[in-house]
Amino acid sequence: MISIKGLHKSYQMGANSLHVLKGIDFEVEKGELVAIMGSSGSGKSTLLNIIGMLDNYDKGSYKLDNVVIKNMDETKAANYRNKFLGFIFQSFNLINYKTAHENVILPLYYQGVKRKERETKALKYLDDVGLKNWATHMPNELSGGQKQRVAIARAMVSEPKVLLADELTGALDSKTSKEVMDLIQTINKQGKTILVVTHEEDIAQMCKRIVRLKDGVIVEDKKIKQKKAI
Amino acid sequence: MFNRDRWIEIFETIKSNKLRTFLAGFTVALGILIFVVLFGLGNGLENTFNEYFTDTKFNNIYINGGRTSKPYAGYESNRLIELDNEDLNDISNKFDFFIEGLTPRITISGEVGYKLKSNNYTIRGVGPSNQDSEMNVVMFGRYINELDVLNNEKNVVLGRLVKQDLFGDEDAIGKYVSGGGRSWKVVGVYQDDGGDNEERIIYTAYTTLQKILKNTDKVNSIILSYKPSIGYDGALELEKKLKSFLKNKKKVDPSDPRGLRLRSAAKDMKDNQDFSMALNYIIIFVGIGTLLAGIIGISNIMVFVIKERTKEFGIRKAVGATPSSIVWMVLQESIFITTISGYIGLFIGVGFLSALGDTLKEEFYITDPYVDLNTAILATVMLIVFGAIAGYIPAKRASKIKPILALNDK
Structure with a gap:
């Protein structure tokens, strides 16, 4: 599903160049649930941004579902993101003046799905995360866990090939974190490929594989015995 | 879209x-x-x-005679300069190109009456183009025309208030008013935005008044309306030319401030x-x-x-x-x-x-x-x-x- 070979990325900071990723080789098969771990500055967010087509890379190759992702213009990247990827953020990033339902509809709107169809579909995905009754509520009327579940429904509604979660439990208490991770595990069981960036060990243990980054290189990549969230 | x-x-x-x-x-x-x-x-x-x-027209030049204050060409000072029909013709011929309208003006005042009512009014002898230079609007009948001038007709055009004074609601056109021992036929009534005084004037042909006033060909003043298209500078130039032409013709010292007076609204208009x-x-x-x-x-x-x-x-x-x-x-x-x-x-x-x-x-x-x-x-x-x-x-x-x-x- 994801195939990365010899990936390099540096940031230009004035006169200095900051070499963030120093040759990453990384493969993800369909249906995997991978935790990417590392301390801050290890390059894990940069890697996720590159996988999410939110950032470019300098050297190496990156294929997503056998499509080479390289130097895309913004419009094309937007279309690929819409088709291939679903994002889940630490701070939920819901649009605060839209209801839960409208937030979930948004990716379908940009896909050009017909109005009736996208309303039904969005409601179905809200139902999947257990928030059908909250469809007409505004984000500020929802708890943190509910917001993150709306965000998950939004990421899922476009039926992406890969789900990218950046510290998705970072703003949640441990009980809610477990509930959200349970939802992630359920989605993964249905065959969805999921990448979770985290620095929490117990969250990582709920995945099937842990990739550890340090100073821009992968120092450990092992399959683990998955812990159930709940 | x-x-x-x-x-x-x-x-x-x-x-x-x-x-x-x-x-x-x-x-x-x-x-x-x-x-x-x-x-x-x-x-x-x-x-x-x-x-x-824009109540009165701004493209009028008023020309008046007067007494000279300097001797010139063998004439003494304090000589009376009067304008006459010949001046009118000369101006008309020489400055034709710039002229939109030209009318002389002879002003007298006298008692004019109809039936039992009578009153003292200003009576002016003018030409047809006076209508334009005064911006008179004809309400009934017509204004003084060329035939009136040519045949010394005793036709009069009454101001709106004159008509009101003498006739009230009665129709005035075709009726005769008396003045100076003669009968005058009312051929028209006009109105004027310039105020009540402007509507208490009776107009008749200038030739008629000349004939009645002891058969002279003198006029009190000449009013020339130039074409607005000549502009402000053109108007000033025309005024200068007109002045020197008339002073030369009437033998008035070119530097004499009196004798001949020209007044125009060109400066005002500017x-x-x-x-x-x-x-x-x-x-x-x-x-x-x-x-x-x-x-x-x-x-x-x-x-x-x-x-x-x-x-x-x-x-x-x-x-x-x-x-x-x-x-x-x-x-x-x-x-x-x-x-x-x-x-x-x-x-x-x-x-x-x-x-x-x-x-x-x-x-x-x-x-x-x-x-x-x-x-x-x-x-x-x-x-x-x-x-x-x-x-x-x-x-x-x-x-x-x-x-x-x-x-x-x-």
């Missing part, structure tokens, strides 16, 4: 951001409203001005035009200033709004919005708001002006304030365009921002 989904999306955004929408709309509506009202009041002021100063122009510039300046203030206002709001929405754009991009769809969304939203509120401001302004009407005429000299619709619509369109440009630039920048930067608030 018309995409129902996109409009629904925009309406939802507008509906859920009422304060923002109201602020942007209010700025535009207020800008247009002030523009329309100021512009209208300015036009009203100009209307009053034009009304006051001042009038300058003032009117200055008024115009002020109106335009105020209008542009108001518009500019409006444009700056809406630009500020757009910049602020887009800054506020940067995160939202980042989210939209993360879920698959293309940069151009974001720019279009901002543009369509801002154009929609500015158009609606611009026209609201326009209609309130126009309504206000027309409700005002002439109520400010007495105290503030504002007559019939108006804005011609083209100017108002142009102003609105300008505001819309500049509002769109003001939105486009930051929207373009916001649409280019990497979603990860917009969303990075950990």
Whole structure:
């Protein structure tokens, strides 16, 4: 599903160049649930941004579902993101003046799905995360866990090939974190490929594989015995 | 272009951001409203001005005789210079090219009566073109014409108030009035905006008066209306030429300030035009200033709004919005708001002006304030365009921002 070979990325900071990723080789098969771990500055967010087509890379190759992702213009990247990827953020990033339902509809709107169809579909995905009754509520009327579940429904509604979660439990208490991770595990069981960036060990243990980054290189990549969230 | 989904999306955004929408709309509506009202009041002021100063014609040159104050060419000083029919003809022939109308004027006063009523009136012998130079409007019958002049007809044209004094509601045309022991046939009644005195004058052919006044060919004064197309400078030049021609003909010292007097409104007209122009510039300046203030206002709001929405754009991009769809969304939203509120401001302004009407005429000299619709619509369109440009630039920048930067608030 994801195939990365010899990936390099540096940031230009004035006169200095900051070499963030120093040759990453990384493969993800369909249906995997991978935790990417590392301390801050290890390059894990940069890697996720590159996988999410939110950032470019300098050297190496990156294929997503056998499509080479390289130097895309913004419009094309937007279309690929819409088709291939679903994002889940630490701070939920819901649009605060839209209801839960409208937030979930948004990716379908940009896909050009017909109005009736996208309303039904969005409601179905809200139902999947257990928030059908909250469809007409505004984000500020929802708890943190509910917001993150709306965000998950939004990421899922476009039926992406890969789900990218950046510290998705970072703003949640441990009980809610477990509930959200349970939802992630359920989605993964249905065959969805999921990448979770985290620095929490117990969250990582709920995945099937842990990739550890340090100073821009992968120092450990092992399959683990998955812990159930709940 | 018309995409129902996109409009629904925009309406939802507008509906859920009422304060923002109201602020942007209010700025535009207020800008247009002030523009329309100021512009209208300015036009009203100009209307009053034009009304006051175009009462008598400005392209008249009045020529009068008088006594000389210097001896010249063998003549003594203090000699009486009188104008006559020959001068009239000479002027007519020599300056034909510049002349729109030419009339002599002989003024006497006398008692004129009809049946039992009679009164003392000014009686003027004139030519047909007096009607133009005095801007008399014929109400009934006709004015003095060439045949009256040619045949010394004892026909008279009465001022509106003369007719009212003598005839009341009775029809005057074809009736005879008495004056100086003779009967005069009323052929017309005129009115004049210049005030009551102007409507208490009786006009007749100048030749008729010359014949009655002991058979002379003298006239009191000559009024020449030049063609307005010769302009201010042309008028001054004509006045100079006319003066030297007549002084030469009448043997008056060229440096003699008396003897022959020419009076024209050319200078007044020039001042009038300058003032009117200055008024115009002020109106335009105020209008542009108001518009500019409006444009700056809406630009500020757009910049602020887009800054506020940067995160939202980042989210939209993360879920698959293309940069151009974001720019279009901002543009369509801002154009929609500015158009609606611009026209609201326009209609309130126009309504206000027309409700005002002439109520400010007495105290503030504002007559019939108006804005011609083209100017108002142009102003609105300008505001819309500049509002769109003001939105486009930051929207373009916001649409280019990497979603990860917009969303990075950990």
